[in-house]
Amino acid sequence: MFRQWMREHLTLLHRIARGFASPADQPDLLQELMLAVWRALPAFRGDSQPVTFIYRVAHNRALTWQGSQGGKARRDAEAAAEAMRRHALSADPDEVRMLDRLYAAIRQLPTLDRSILLLSLDGVPYRDIGQMHDLSESNVGVRLTRAKARLTGIISQIEAQEEEK
Numbered sequence: 001m002f003r004q005w006m007r008e009h010l011t012l013l014h015r016i017a018r019g020f021a022s023p024a025d026q027p028d029l030l031q032e033l034m035l036a037v038w039r040a041l042p043a044f045r046g047d048s049q050p051v052t053f054i055y056r057v058a059h060n061r062a063l064t065w066q067g068s069q070g071g072k073a074r075r076d077a078e079a080a081a082e083a084m085r086r087h088a089l090s091a092d093p094d095e096v097r098m099l100d101r102l103y104a105a106i107r108q109l110p111t112l113d114r115s116i117l118l119l120s121l122d123g124v125p126y127r128d129i130g131q132m133h134d135l136s137e138s139n140v141g142v143r144l145t146r147a148k149a150r151l152t153g154i155i156s157q158i159e160a161q162e163e164e165k
Contacts (some may be wrong), residue, residue, distance in 0.1 A: 002038055008053050012122060013037075019106050019118045020062040029065055036061035055124060056132045059115050066111060105154040113147035120144050 006013075013033045014026075020030040040057045045049070106114055112133065119129045126137040126144075135143070 002041055005037065005050055005054060006034065009051060012051070012054065013058055015122065016058050016062050018103050019114060020066050022107070029062065031062055032065050033058045052124075052128055055119060055122075055128070059119065059132060063111055063115065099157050101158050102151075105151050105160060108149055108154050109150060113143055113150070114139060115145045116140060116143050117151065 001135060013030055017029040036057050037054055040053070044053050075144045106117060109117065115133065116129055119132070120126075126140040129135070130137050130140045133140075
């Protein structure tokens with residue numbers, strides 16, 4: 001079951017890792033997320049969709065990982081990770097810059113808002129996001145609206161700093 005889940009949902013775990021960790025730490029967090037799903041697998045009772053279970057486990061692990069790892073990015077691995085990411089994307093340079101700005105801005109949001117925003121970007125319904133974080137659906141909507149507004153401001157600041165360079 002684990003292998004099938006990883007085949008189907010590995011990109012989800014990549015997005016969570018990218019949203020919670022610097023480029024140098026993303027492979028480590030991805031490993032932690034996969035391990036957390038593996039360890040939690042016996043607790044899956046089938047009461048929800050596997051993707052909902054994976055979201056919950058991975059987001060909870062990312063939240064605790066962030067608190068325990070903050071600031072341990074390996075400087076030499078940063079350049080290698082960035083080069084590999086750019087090569088893997090093989091996209092338009094403007095698109096790569098936009099994604100870089102977006103994830104850099106997401107990482108600056110408060111932890112709960114970051115989690116809610118990433119789940120929303122993946123299309124998770126407010127009801128499920130609320131259940132994962134013990135929030136009402138309306139509270140999820142309010143927090144998401146505020147997070148998007150903050151995100152817009154952060155991206156504007158990042159763009160302004162890039163223009164100054």
